[in-house]
Amino acid sequence: MTQVRMYTTAVCPYCQRAKALLHKRGVQHIEEIRVDLDHQARLHMMETTGRRTVPQIFIGATHVGGCDDLYALDAQGGLLPLLGEGQNS
Template identity: 80%
Template sequence: MLAVKMYTTAVCPYCVRAKQLLKARGVEHIEEIRIDTNPQERERMMETTGRRTVPQIFIGDTHVGGCDDLMALDARGGLLPLLGAA
C-alpha cells in the first residue's frame, strides 16, 4: 500500500471525514502535517498544491486533493487501486 500524507489542522471536520474513509479502506498510517502549528508547512502545501484549504491528501506521489476529491475518487472506484499501486 502506498504511503498517505495529509495536510491538516486541529479543528477540521473534513480532515476527520477523510481520515475515516482512508482507514475504512485499509490505510493503517496517515502522515499528518499540521499546517496550523507550522506556517512553513502551510507555505509548502500551497506551493505544491496551489490550494489553501485542508485537507490536502497525497497517496504516494499523487495529489488527490481535498476531502470532496477523495470521496469522488472512492465513489468512482479509483481509491482502492490507487492505494494498492505499490
Template identity: 65%
Template sequence: MYATGVCPYCVRAEALLKRKGIDSVEKIRIDLDPERRDEMMQLTGRRTVPQIFIGDYHVGGCDDLYALDREGKLDPLLQGGA
C-alpha cells in the first residue's frame, strides 16, 4: 500500500485489512521517499493515497477497497482468488 504518515484513509484501509485477518500491510511511504510517489503514479495513474495492491492486483484507494468488501469480492481476493 502506498501511503503517507498522516493519511486518515490509509489508516482506515489498513484497519479493514486487519479486520479481514491481514496481520501486516507493507506500506510504501511516499512522503518519506518522493521517488516512490513517481513510481506510484506510473503504476496507477493516480496521485492520491492510499493506493492499495493485493498481490499484483491494483485495488485503488480506500473507497475502492470498501466497495470490494461490500460487493463480497474482497475476501476471495485476499485468499488468492482474484
C-alpha cells in the first residue's frame, strides 16, 4: 500500500473523519505531521499545497487535498486505486 501522509492538528474533526475513511479503506499507518506543534511544518504545508487548512492529505506523491476532497475521490472510485499504487506498505 502506498504511503499516506497527512498534515493535522490535535483537535480537527475533519482530520478525524479523513483518518477514519483511510482506515476503513485499509490504511494501517498514516504519517501525521502536526502543524499545531511545528510552525515550520505549517509553512512547508502552505508552500507545498497553497492551502492553510488541515487536513492536507498526500497519498504517495499525489496531493489529494482536504477531507472533502478525499471523500469525493472515494465516491468517484479513485481512492482505492491510488492507495494500491506502489505496494510498499
